[in-house]
Amino acid sequence: MRLLGRAAECAALDTLLTGARGGRSASLVLRGEAGVGKTALLAYAADGAAEALSISGVEAEADFPYAALHRLLIPLLDGRDRLPAGQRAALEVACGLAEGPPPDLYLVSLATLTMLAERPRVCIVDDAQWLDRESLRALAFVARRLHAEGVVLLFGLRADDDDPGLLAGVEAREITGLAAAAATALLVDVVDTPVDPTLAAHVARATGGNPLALVDLGRELTAEQLAGSAPLPEPPPIGSRLEAHYTARIDEYPPATRVWLLLAAAGAGGDPVRLAAAARLLGVRPADAGPAEADRLVTGSPAMTFRHPLVRSAVYGGATPAQRRAVHRALAEVTTGGGDADRRAWHLAAAADGPDEVVAAELERRADRAAARGGHSARATFLTRAAELTPDRAGQALRQVRAAEAALAAGAYARAVLLLDAVDESELPGPARGSALLTRSLAEVNLGMPDGQRLGPARCLAAAEAFGADPDRARRALVQATELMRSAEQFATVSEPEIAAAARLVGRDPESLDELILAGYADFTVGGYEQGIPAVRRAIDAIADPGLPDEALLARLVVGVNLCELLWEDAVKDRLLRRAEAAARRTGALHFLDLVHYLGTMTFTLLGRLDEADRHDEAGQRLRTALGMTADQAQVWRHPELAAWRGGPGLRESAGAALGVFAMLGLGGLHSWTRLSLAVLDNAEGQYASAREILCELVSLGRPQRYAEGLPDLVEAALRAGDRRTAKRALADLALAAGACGTPRVTGLLERSRALLAGATEAEPYYRRAIEHLTGGLGHGDLARARLLYGEWLRRQRRRRDAREQLAIALEMFEEVRAEPFAERTRKELRALGGSVAMPVPKADETALTPQEAAVARLARDGGTNAEIAANLYLSASTVDYHLRKVYRKLSVQSRRQLRGSLHD
Structure with missing residues (x-):
């Protein structure tokens, strides 16, 4: 079957289908106005496929979680036993096939990918x-992860849809009207009388080549109009006028026909037997659909199918509110099955002609059931409607707050804010006010609203006060306040001492995890290294406890990493990140996995372990693409500190632009971290005065706390900028931190800094002790810089051989992780010693692999099966096999065992 005027579109679909037969996957969104031919093109693709699964979105099901996904997977569900246990459990709960905890969206998504990838097929979603939002998010995730399964996933999407963001990152093709010649040919094809060529060209132009408008006009125009001897209706029905056009036709039908059509429209996707029973209650029969069937607006009865969704919209939108309520009342009366309680509640809500607490309470119960299936978006919708039907103002506000919480859980942050904007938070009772404040804070932060970051800590602090009688929720709000304070820093509208004062209210003998966290935060904020270390250690030990459940660990990961930074506990932080990464993969918590990669990039950059930082950065970028994050959104998640260690042209300009964005968004932590990174780059390039200026503003001399990590750089920068007094003050602060923490890295950095300030005859023992403390630890960059500084000192002492030895080791360490600014500084020192310095040669086996291939190769080398690797990287087993074959070819190996000798981290 070839479609008139669609040669290019059909060729593009043919290419996708041919690729699928060769094992290549693809996804495509066909986007265009109503009636432009998207459905016809999707049908063309289905006809050309060996196997096709197809569904269409139904407005009546848009508020039922995973309804569309369930319909798509019905032919495949018998094979769900082959899914990994976690995926199967999540899918069964989502589809209502089993009871269990609310499923994670991305485990459901991965289960869908695994089932669809069992063999080549075309999946069509018109x-x-x-x-429903959950189904669309799951299918969008699948679309972005398809690669080598032979699966083609096609979407049809209205051009006037106001929320296309869920399909962001999926290739889209705009479908426009037919060209003049094709439009004319289509008009001639659908009529059985001669058509005047001039008239045909006029109709083609007037309709914009919209096939639906052309077909409808062709069947309605009289022979005289087609011959050009009678005027045409003006304006011709196209776009938004099509629905009005259908409404006018429907208004001409007998009342019984209109009732039957309205019943079918309101119960779209419902049981035909139920529709027939509701029809009897309304005094109409399936035969009453006759006039509409004769006009080809509908087919079949009572399981009626509308020829186009616009017809259904015209029927429902053209009815009076009283008529719609009567139809929904009849549908509610016949919807009595145990599994139909959600649909019955929805019909009852649509039938209500005013506030009705009984119906509102039922909707609230249905909302909780939707949440149990992971349907947070549906829960928000049910609660919003429940609020509308709530008779008293206070009860209405409480339900709106709950609806906003559900919207936040669904990722619908703008919807959550809009719901809260309709509530006077000052009139809410304490716990509800706390929920509203906390929800607004998190929603605005996730939306990237500047006031969200600035006001976030203060709102969390106010929420904790509002929760007063509920200490557990109050503590969670305060922990959230500490997280947001770390993010907003200098841009926040409250200070850390204010939050610390509230945190002290947990008592002096904390027992619960959140109490320990808050006690550690408060003691360190108020008492610094001298008084805060014991409480911070207790909090870190509690977070790092192997018995802590995965959910609790992930929820407090940011706090745990922050506390580890204060105590220079690199090994504990590394364990936390590795365990959190495994937990996030195991439970399908992809947003937490993204957070792990972000924190991992920052952590390993700070340590100078840039290869490990690259792994996290590349994995995070791939994951954000899969989650549908746009390029603009992803900019906030880039890592200036990693870029600073790598150097390159334009870096300072891009960092300056990033600082402006961070200031605008109130992201004080990223603003400070970027400046700290520029100071490190300044030190690498010998711009010591600039580094000193930045670090003096970031490091609170005399009271080392948040940015004590910058003290070693400040010692070096200040000393070489001629400010020995500042260098000594920074050394004293570093000594205080080292004495309190005692970890090998901070001790080694203290010795390195002492060496810089020591006299010419006293420095060497400090350098040697610094290298001794730093060797074997995680601080690869710190050790390399210690050797660089030692080599520079040795050159000044005219010990050329010893200097060359230290500098050569430092250069090798810098080149190993591609820390180019420090590597170039080291080369200059070596060139000053005489002789040439060779530039590094990239390792062939390292540069041959793409990041995705490298990730697959590492897991395969460590013994992972294809199925395990697929679950770990959120791919299909077919895609893993595809990447693994490319890895073998590139590395000239033939097995996983050979990978162990050919691939190194």
Whole structure:
């Protein structure tokens, strides 16, 4: 089957289908106005496929979680026993096939990918704008992860849809009207009388080549109009006018026909037997659909199918509110099955003609059931409607707050804010006010609203006070306040001492995890290294406890990493990140996995372990693409500190632009971290005065706390900028931190800094002790810099051989992780000693692999099966096999065992 005027579109679909037969996957969104031919093109693709699964979005199901996904997977569900246990459990709960905890969206998504990838097929999702949010998010995730399964996933989406963001990152093709010649040919094809060529060209132009408008006009125009002897209706029905056009036709039908059509529209996707029973209650029969069937607006009865969704919209939108309520009342009366309670509650809500607490309470119960299936978006919708039906103002506000919480859980942050904007938070009772404040804070932060970051800590602090009688929720709000304070820092509207004062209210003998965290935060904020270390250690030990459940660990990961930074506990932080990464993968918590990669990049850059930082950075970028994050959104997640260690042209300009964005968004932590990174780059390039200026503003001399990590750089920068007094003050602060923490890295950095300030005859023992403390630890960059500084000192002492030895080791360490600014500084020192310095040669086996291939190769080398690797990287087993074959070819190996000798981290 070839479609008139669609040669290019059909060729593009043919290419996708041919690729699928060769094992290549693809996804595509066909986007265009109503009636432009998206459905016809999707049908063309289905006809050309060996196997096709197809569904269309139905407005009536848009508020039922995973309804569309369930319909798509029905032919495959018998094979769900082959899924990994976690995926199977999540999918069964999502589809209502089993009871269990609310499933994670991305475990459901991965289960869908695994089932679809069992063999080549085409999957078609038409009218995607009407899918329930959970189904669309799951299918969008699948679309972005397809690669080598032979699966083609096609979406049809209205061009006027106002929320296309869930399909961001999926290739889209705009479908426009037919060209003049094709439009004319289509008009001639659908009529059985001669058509005047001039008239045909006029109709083609007037309709914009919209096939639906052309077909409808062709069947409605009289022979005289087609011959050009009678005027045409003006304006011709196209775009938004099509629905009005259908409404006018429906208004001409007998009342019984209109009732039957309205019943079918309101119960779209419902049971035909139920529709027939509701029809009897309304005094109409399936035969009453006759006039509409004769006009080809509908087919079949009572399981009626509308020829186009616009017809259904015209029927429902053209009815009076009283008529719609009567139809929904009848549908509610016949919807009595145990599994139909959600649909019955929805019909009851649509039938209500005013506030009704009974219906509102039922909707609230249905909302909780939706949440149990992971349907947070549906829960928000049910609660919003429940609030509308709530008779008293106070009860209405409480339900709106709960709806906002559900919207936040669904990732619908703008919706959460809008719901809260309709509530006077000052009139809410304490716990509800706390929920509203906490929800607004998190929603605005996730939306990137500047006031969200600035006001976030203060709102969390106010939420904790509002929760007063509920200490557990108050503590969680305060922990959230500490997290947001670390993010907002100097831009926040409250200070850390204010939050610390509230945190002290937990008592002096904390027992619960959150109490320990808050006690550690408060003691360190108020008492610094002298008084805060014991409480911070207790908190870190509690977070790092192997018995802590995965969910609790992930929820407190940011706090745990922050506390480890204060105590220079690199080994504990590394264990936390590795355990959190495993937990996030195991439970399907992809947003937490993204957070792990972000924190991992920062952590390992700070340590100078840039290869490990690269792994996290590349994995995070791939994951954000899979999650649908746009390029603009991803900019906030880039890592200036990693770029600073790598150097390169334009770096300072891009960092300056990033500082402006961070200031605008109130991201004080990223603003400070970027400046700290520029100071490190300044030290590498010998711009010591600039580094000193930046670090003096970041490091609170005399009271080392948050940015004590910058003290070693400040010692070096200040000393070489001629400010020995500042260098000594920074050394004293570093000595205080080292004495309190005692970890090998901070002790080694203290010795390195002492060496810089020591006299010419006293420095060497400090350098040697610094290298001794730093060797074997995680601080690869710190050790390399210690050797560089030692080599520079040795050159000044005219000990050329010893200097060359230390500098050569430092250069090798810098080149190993591609820390180019420090490597170039080291080369200059070596050139000053005489002789040439060779530039590094990239390792062939390292540069041959893409980041995705390297990730697959590492897991395969460590013994992972294809299925285990697929679950770990959120791919299909087919894609893992594809990447693994490329790895073998590039590295000239033939097995996983050979990988162990050919691939190194």
